[in-house]
Amino acid sequence: MVRREGKDRLEGLQVPGYDIPDEVKGHVVITTLNRLYNWGRRNSIWPMMFGLACCAIEMIATAASRFDLARFGMEVMRPSPRQADVMIVSGTVTKRMMPLIVRLYNQMPLPKYVIAMGACASGGGPFKEGYNVISGVDKYIPVDVYIPGCPPTPEALLYGLMKLQQKIEKQSLKEVYLQKDEYIPEPVLGPDIMDPRDFPLIREYTMKKLEEMRESAVSSEQ
Amino acid sequence: MTTLVTVPELETRFAGVITPDTRKGYEGYIVDVQHLKDFAKALRDEYGYDYLASLTGVDYLPEDRMEVVYHVYKSTGGPGLVFKVQVPRENPIVPSLVDIYPGANFQEREAWDLLGIRFDGHPNLRRILLWEGFWGHPLRKDWREPYFEEEGKPYSSRWPEGKHFHHEDRNPFGKNVDYPPGFDPYTWEPETADEILYQAVLKRSEIRDDLRTERVVINLGPQHPSTHGVFRMIVTLDGETIVALEPVMGYLHRNHEKIGERNTWIMNIPYTDRLDYISAMANNFGYVLAVEKLMGIQPPERAEYIRVIMAELTRIVNHLWAIGFLLNDLGAFFTPALYAIEERELILDVFEAVTGSRMMNNYFRFGGVARDIPEDAWEKMVELVTDRLPRKVDELDRYLTESELIKSRTIGVGVLTAEEAIALSTSGPVLRASGVPYDVRRADPYSIYDRFDFDVAVRYHGDVYDRYLIRIDEMRQSLRILQQAIRDIPEGPIMAGKPQYQVRVPPGEAYGRVEAPKGELGFYVVSTGKPNPWRYHVRAPSFVNLIALETMCRGHKIADVVTILGSIDIVLGEVDR
Numbered sequence: 001m002v003r004r005e006g007k008d009r010l011e012g013l014q015v016p017g018y019d020i021p022d023e024v025k026g027h028v029v030i031t032t033l034n035r036l037y038n039w040g041r042r043n044s045i046w047p048m049m050f051g052l053a054c055c056a057i058e059m060i061a062t063a064a065s066r067f068d069l070a071r072f073g074m075e076v077m078r079p080s081p082r083q084a085d086v087m088i089v090s091g092t093v094t095k096r097m098m099p100l101i102v103r104l105y106n107q108m109p110l111p112k113y114v115i116a117m118g119a120c121a122s123g124g125g126p127f128k129e130g131y132n133v134i135s136g137v138d139k140y141i142p143v144d145v146y147i148p149g150c151p152p153t154p155e156a157l158l159y160g161l162m163k164l165q166q167k168i169e170k171q172s173l174k175e176v177y178l179q180k181d182e183y184i185p186e187p188v189l190g191p192d193i194m195d196p197r198d199f200p201l202i203r204e205y206t207m208k209k210l211e212e213m214r215e216s217a218v219s220s221e222q
Numbered sequence: 223m224t225t226l227v228t229v230p231e232l233e234t235r236f237a238g239v240i241t242p243d244t245r246k247g248y249e250g251y252i253v254d255v256q257h258l259k260d261f262a263k264a265l266r267d268e269y270g271y272d273y274l275a276s277l278t279g280v281d282y283l284p285e286d287r288m289e290v291v292y293h294v295y296k297s298t299g300g301p302g303l304v305f306k307v308q309v310p311r312e313n314p315i316v317p318s319l320v321d322i323y324p325g326a327n328f329q330e331r332e333a334w335d336l337l338g339i340r341f342d343g344h345p346n347l348r349r350i351l352l353w354e355g356f357w358g359h360p361l362r363k364d365w366r367e368p369y370f371e372e373e374g375k376p377y378s379s380r381w382p383e384g385k386h387f388h389h390e391d392r393n394p395f396g397k398n399v400d401y402p403p404g405f406d407p408y409t410w411e412p413e414t415a416d417e418i419l420y421q422a423v424l425k426r427s428e429i430r431d432d433l434r435t436e437r438v439v440i441n442l443g444p445q446h447p448s449t450h451g452v453f454r455m456i457v458t459l460d461g462e463t464i465v466a467l468e469p470v471m472g473y474l475h476r477n478h479e480k481i482g483e484r485n486t487w488i489m490n491i492p493y494t495d496r497l498d499y500i501s502a503m504a505n506n507f508g509y510v511l512a513v514e515k516l517m518g519i520q521p522p523e524r525a526e527y528i529r530v531i532m533a534e535l536t537r538i539v540n541h542l543w544a545i546g547f548l549l550n551d552l553g554a555f556f557t558p559a560l561y562a563i564e565e566r567e568l569i570l571d572v573f574e575a576v577t578g579s580r581m582m583n584n585y586f587r588f589g590g591v592a593r594d595i596p597e598d599a600w601e602k603m604v605e606l607v608t609d610r611l612p613r614k615v616d617e618l619d620r621y622l623t624e625s626e627l628i629k630s631r632t633i634g635v636g637v638l639t640a641e642e643a644i645a646l647s648t649s650g651p652v653l654r655a656s657g658v659p660y661d662v663r664r665a666d667p668y669s670i671y672d673r674f675d676f677d678v679a680v681r682y683h684g685d686v687y688d689r690y691l692i693r694i695d696e697m698r699q700s701l702r703i704l705q706q707a708i709r710d711i712p713e714g715p716i717m718a719g720k721p722q723y724q725v726r727v728p729p730g731e732a733y734g735r736v737e738a739p740k741g742e743l744g745f746y747v748v749s750t751g752k753p754n755p756w757r758y759h760v761r762a763p764s765f766v767n768l769i770a771l772e773t774m775c776r777g778h779k780i781a782d783v784v785t786i787l788g789s790i791d792i793v794l795g796e797v798d799r
């Protein structure tokens with residue numbers, strides 16, 4: 001019994017192909033630094049405590065006793081981004097909230113991951129056509145795992161988290177360490193939300209629109 | 223069902239000022255805009271209509287006018303009264319009623335924000351759900367969103383031919399954005415930086431006293447663990463004492479009303495689930511009531527009972543959640559919430575078996591409910607209602623009510639007097655904890671609530687402790703109703719007529735109000751006989767209850783804000799809609 005538990009606990013740590021004698025299985029593993037490192041990381045992903053909308057309620061339900069996030073080493077939810085590994089975007093992202101989400105994302109330390117939980121965060125969901133809704137958080141920040149559902153059931157969220165674990169497992173130490181922190185400029189709220197990187201495009205578009213308006217005014221006068 | 227009255231006496235007294243609304247399907251009076259304030263004042267002081275439930279605007283584009291619609295009730299109960307003012311669409315100005323009904327405050331700001339109706343004399347007429355500087359007033363009928371496709375659904379791109387496209391491919395930015403012609407982002411300056419807001423709050427709190435203490439402005443939220451979502455408060459402090467507080471919202475403004483006016487009638491039901499997402503079926507209830515009133519249909523007996531059962535189970539879910547998270551705010555982190563969530567999960571299991579979904583139930587239909595309760599779910603529910611939940615409510619009560627932690631932090635904190643509570647249009651547990659026994663289920667009965675024997679829970683101190691106690695009381699009353707409902711429920715059909723995908727709604731207006739777990743939830747709908755509603759407005763209890771937040775918080779310590787906010791029990795999906 002003890003041995004079995006140990007085996008589960010060390011799952012993924014052992015490099016396949018080595019013969020470990022039965023009597024020390026669960027106590028001894030042969031592994032690589034990479035595997036050890038990722039094994040540690042994937043079993044204690046700290047999410048940021050951050051709820052946006054209805055999906056957040058299911059996230060809380062997942063954290064509660066029935067579904068028990070602690071099994072994944074994820075029960076430590078803290079509201080500060082500075083100690084978080086993963087941001088679970090749980091709900092509708094509005095234009096008004098977007099600058100703040102980008103700011104929180106920028107404040108997270110590397111390596112960082114983003115889960116888009118639910119239809120809204122993944123692509124706008126039922127509110128996609130709304131004038132104040134961002135059609136998918138990936139328009140501004142990179143997303144690692146998308147979880148469909150409205151809201152995704154706790155089981156779906158758990159599955160999404162396992163997918164994230166699998167992703168982490170595949171990363172190499174080098175890749176993680178040499179990652180550059182990419183600062184994403186915060187969008188600003190003008191007449192509509194504006195990504196600073198889009199400014200030239202916006203000007204081009206509005207000037208063209210003005211031109212067209214003038215032309216149509218002239219042609220209607222004639 | 224929600225009724226409205228006409229008072230003949232009013233017509234003689236205000237002859238020439240008010241005229242009965244004679245449009246087909248409409249009720250109430252049209253008041254001359256010049257005399258609105260006198261009329262409202264008389265209504266409140268002389269006729270006893272002291273409770274302004276809902277205030278909203280409607281854009282009648284073809285007739286080129288704007289209308290503001292007021293629903294007022296008596297806080298002693300009984301049917302309500304509706305009156306309207308009409309102003310031209312171009313630069314509409316209506317006198318503000320904030321000094322007569324302080325509860326009009328946020329609702330007027332909302333009408334300004336979304337419809338561009340200016341309220342003359344409003345103390346703080348700024349945008350509330352959108353940000354200052356937003357282009358246009360989105361609920362105007364000629365305003366189009368960036369992803370605009372057609373005026374109403376079903377869109378021809380999807381039905382009947384079904385040639386789907388992605389809006390992203392059509393928008394020049396590939397995003398949900400649009401900018402006014404000639405706008406230059408390089409020379410643009412933000413209209414209201416937060417700084418201006420902070421200054422305004424600071425100025426409001428200036429008190430002339432001899433001790434010139436310094437005021438500090440603190441910003442809480444929108445990403446803050448205690449704000450129950452994306453809500454923000456700007457607080458001015460004198461030492462640790464709150465002197466002014468300004469809620470800032472709109473971080474979850476999902477455009478329910480604009481989308482709702484594009485949707486067909488029936489498409490809106492799943493959207494109502496997402497208003498107050500903790501108590502989805504209570505929202506369904508309010509919406510179908512309003513539309514059924516317009517359609518003039520009555521659900522069969524069994525459906526009425528099922529509705530009541532679902533609504534009351536929802537109330538228990540909501541109050542469990544509210545109490546659990548109030549305790550979170552008090553510092554008992556997550557343990558009480560775990561007790562609450564455990565029971566909630568069991569109720570959600572029943573919901574899932576009945577409706578197919580845990581949270582977003584989409585269960586009510588015009589004229590009935592979507593499907594009958596299956597046998598095993600019924601048994602589970604009966605067991606819950608008759609045995610487990612009463613025990614568990616007692617258990618919560620036993621663990622918490624006498625706890626020193628709770629008592630010392632909640633008694634005498636966040637007091638709202640009965641007069642204030644009525645004037646500020648609060649509803650639900652907040653109103654009743656202040657000693658006003660106003661419960662829509664009793665005061666203006668709808669569905670079959672007049673058949674059940676239950677007490678309207680009421681407490682008299684108006685503090686956080688009473689708002690906590692009243693939720694325990696209400697869960698007990700809900701269980702009482704549930705026990706009667708499962709005893710009396712008849713067999714029979716669950717739908718009046720055949721289920722339809724496209725309902726015909728005759729022209730007219732209707733206001734459906736229910737006692738949702740958080741307070742009075744109202745839906746004001748206007749139909750022109752088309753497949754889509756002309757106006758779809760939600761009077762959300764959490765939104766209106768927040769008006770009272772500043773009154774409750776003033777004079778308390780900063781640490782109490784969190785508790786007081788928790789005791790109002792807001793849900794941002796409903797506040798921002």
Ligand code: SF4
Binds near residue numbers: 121
């Ligand atoms: S995906 Fe559905 S449940 Fe989740 S936030 Fe969006 S509307 Fe709410």
